[in-house]
Amino acid sequence: MTPPRRAPLSQALARHLGLALVATLLVIAVIVYAALYLVTQGRLPGGFELTASVNNTMPLALAALARAIVALTRGLDLSIGGIIDLSNALAALYLGTNAASMIVASALILLAGAGLGLINGALVAYGRLQPILVTLATLAIFQGLAIRVLPQPGGAVPESYTALLVNTGAPYALIYVLALMLLWTVLRRSQAGIALLAIGNDEAAAAANGIDPVATKLVAYTLSGLIAAGAGLFLAASATAGDATTGNGYTLTSIVAVVLGGVSLFGGRGSGIGAILGAFVTTMIVNILFFAHIDPLYQSFYEGAFLVIAVVLAEGIGRLVRRRRVQT
């Protein structure tokens, strides 16, 4: 019955089902948000709202991408929040005021994040330890280091740095979002990207096919650390100062973003782009609940309920489509 002309489309849809679902979810969320905004404010959201939403989501988008890369290998990186804390604290203290010092300090901070990620990866890959235990321990260590670096909130981030990363005048940060998505696409098509998904699907089978699980895990955790450090830089830029504890929350919120983004925590399925879109969905949920003027005491209840519904729906549709594909 199905016209042959449509087969590639439905096939592509099925292959990128998680991505399609989160994109749909984001579109719906934006429409609901805009409608509520229109009803309560008598106008449509404009440049400021877009800029603020994108800027505020940047750290989470990066944290979600970091988490997704590890999740694809069937790993879990709880230390993301700790790396963000540390990067945030370092940025507030050492960025300096001139262009050269900002570039050097940013590069060193990113490098430090990658190094911490590599430690996670080495413990998981060589030590054959449970990722959840390793990264729970390193989370505490990184948080401790961050507090040592910046015992009390303070420091300063130069205005030019803020203007470059999270310009408050226009949603330039969207460029970074696109760059991240591009980066993901390149990674996904590379040898390393294929290896990530392969070992997440079935480590033994991947190894039998010549993929090195140890090297792949090292790459995944290192990338995760690097990107998490990037999240810390964005966080510091938007706060214009440092606080060694504000990154903690991202350990959990990034899990939410990743799951909304259709990335399986059991590995092997999902996309970094989905995780980034998932981050934007969580921001939109905050916006929707705000303009719906829901009693703040029930806000977290609705947030939780919404997440459960979204995840159950996504999982249900996913299962349905996959089953139909198997049948046909």
Add this chain to the structure above:
Amino acid sequence: MSVIRRRDLICTGLALAAAPTLLPRRARAARKFKIALSNSYIGNKWRIEMENLFKSALLMEPFASEIEGSWFNSGNDVSKQSQQFSNLIAERVDAIVLNAASPTGLNGIIKQATDRGILVVSFDNVVTAPSALKVNTDQFAFGRMGAEFVAKKIGGKGNVIMVTGVAGTHVDLDRNKGAESVWAEHPDIKVVSRYTGMWDSATAERNTAAALPSLPPIDGIWCQGGTDGVLKAFIAAGRKLPPTAGEAENGFRKFLSGYMGHQVDGISIGQPPFLSVISLELARRVLKGDYPKKDITIPFPYVTSETVKTGETVFPDLPDSFFADFTDAGPHATVKICVDAALDGKACAGRLAVDLPAA
């Protein structure tokens, strides 16, 4: 087909009919100042009372007729509070009253708000952003007040314990420094033990019970929070209750007026939940233009065993964990408000007078 179209038409019609009724109401309300409370964490009694007082103030004059208020909680999630903050900017509120999740984490968005002419008043966990007004108490003075009381009661001589707060916070640090500055003036006072109570009665009780067996007789207690827990541990260990300086837990104040067969000679000083109301009043008056844009430090509300008054500053029927300093007392009170306001956010009878320091 036609049914659907007709339903569509009805929907559009309803929307059109609703729109004009919405818009004029908004326009009429615009004469009121829009003031929002942006709070972070809401998971303890102090924060709930703080928010309840804010809500009740909005129901009372002069606030009821001058202000259109709203309130939001974000938890200790800086990015969420920042997002809510930007939504408040989008709503074009006149002022935001803020209890921040981080002293620095919101500085970027605060600057965006104040650049747009929105007044930001931060209280309790105050922010470092220079453009925000700050309303707070002097925590160093808290430490001194309690320590001076204990020093006087024990005649400047004896063994004292210090039950501290959550390490790493400004409040804990400043309170301890305040107390230490008093001990330094009294060389005969010995701090025989110092441990944290985490500002939590259960923790303070547990840690006190653990410390007591190894301690000599105690002549005075200086406690930052969880004071009723400390006293309960003393009772359980069969110890005499010495002069005590503590926070404003209802349980501690019950001991001041006689509780569980004991009466304690003490002073109860509190970080008042009504800081939210003071901040609201500051915002209102600055917006009206009859108060300068300046930071405010308010004195701590406190009671002693002599001044504590049932139904006013201690409540036998309410739980020990209730913060009994939801209202100020005495002739120089900054805010006087009823207990229903703190419990349920209900309006009290009459006008709500807030006595800001002289401009």
